[in-house]
Amino acid sequence: MATEAQQIAQRVPGEKSSFPALVLLAGWLIPGAGHLLVGKWVRAALLFVSILGMYLVGIGLQGKIYSTSTGEILDLLGFAGQLGLGLLYVLARVMSWGASTVTIALGDYGTKFLVVGGLLNLIAAVDAHSLANGRKASA
Amino acid sequence: MLTHFSAVLLFSLFTSIVFGITQRAQPRMMIRFGAFCFAIFVGSTIVVSWLMYAVKH
Numbered sequence: 001m002a003t004e005a006q007q008i009a010q011r012v013p014g015e016k017s018s019f020p021a022l023v024l025l026a027g028w029l030i031p032g033a034g035h036l037l038v039g040k041w042v043r044a045a046l047l048f049v050s051i052l053g054m055y056l057v058g059i060g061l062q063g064k065i066y067s068t069s070t071g072e073i074l075d076l077l078g079f080a081g082q083l084g085l086g087l088l089y090v091l092a093r094v095m096s097w098g099a100s101t102v103t104i105a106l107g108d109y110g111t112k113f114l115v116v117g118g119l120l121n122l123i124a125a126v127d128a129h130s131l132a133n134g135r136k137a138s139a
Numbered sequence: 140m141l142t143h144f145s146a147v148l149l150f151s152l153f154t155s156i157v158f159g160i161t162q163r164a165q166p167r168m169m170i171r172f173g174a175f176c177f178a179i180f181v182g183s184t185i186v187v188s189w190l191m192y193a194v195k196h
Contacts, residue, residue, distance in 0.1 A: 035160075043160050050153040057149055061141065109146050116150070120157040127161040137164045 020132040028087040028127030039139070040063025047124045054117030055088050058098070063110025065089075065098035078111070084118030151180035 027034020032048035035041070066078035082089050092098050092114075102108050130136035141149070159173025 046156050047160060050156040053149065054153050057141070057146070061146075096143050106141070106143075106146070109143075113146075113150065116154065120154065124157055139165045 004087055017133075020129050023132040024125050024129040027128040028084070028121065031086070031088070031121050031124065034125050035131070038128055038131045039064075040128075040131065040138075045123075047118030051085070051090070051117050051124065053122045054113050054120065055085060055092075058110045058117060059092065061110025061113065062099045062102075062104065062107040063112070063114045064090050064100065064102050064115070067093070081115035082118045084122040084123060085114070089118065124136065147181065147184050151184075153178050155180065 023034040023037045026037055031051035032044035035044035035047060065073050066082050068079055099107055102111060131138055154175045155177035158176045159169040163169045163172045
């Protein structure tokens with residue numbers, strides 16, 4: 001029989017809380033921040049290093065930073081993928097890192113690193129959200 | 140400057156870490172799944188590379 005204090009501490013299914021949304025937003029803006037908020041600091045550190053590594057390799061290989069200005073569907077898809085990097089994408093745009101067009105073969109690899117890095121960050125943010133709302137078991 | 144193969148290794152490593160953490164719930168299973176993904180990424184790259192070599196020659 002749970003005490004009253006335990007009942008208050010337990011998560012009620014369907015309960016409305018802004019915490020999971022905050023975790024999702026933080027995880028998107030800063031890689032690993034969502035896992036840090038739910039207390040999984042080792043996972044947070046590994047995710048941060050991995051996604052930052054994808055980003056740095058992509059920038060280092062002069063990968064293309066997509067924007068919406070061209071209006072082409074493939075560029076929009078690339079933009080959507082890279083937007084998953086959150087603040088790292090904003091940083092690349094502000095600092096004019098990367099390339100506006102791909103001129104070397106490895107630059108194309110860099111573009112893929114940046115797009116996949118963004119998609120992986122979205123997966124990580126959704127995973128942190130699932131941990132926060134109890135949908136994923138917390139081990 | 141990265142070689143093509145070292146780029147593959149880095150891509151596989153980072154991607155496998157994220158897959159391992161996000162697709163499994165238990166730490167032991169995360170490590171196993173991450174290692175599995177890494178082996179599949181690198182192994183399939185080597186196999187496809189040799190296939191392309193065989194097609195060309």
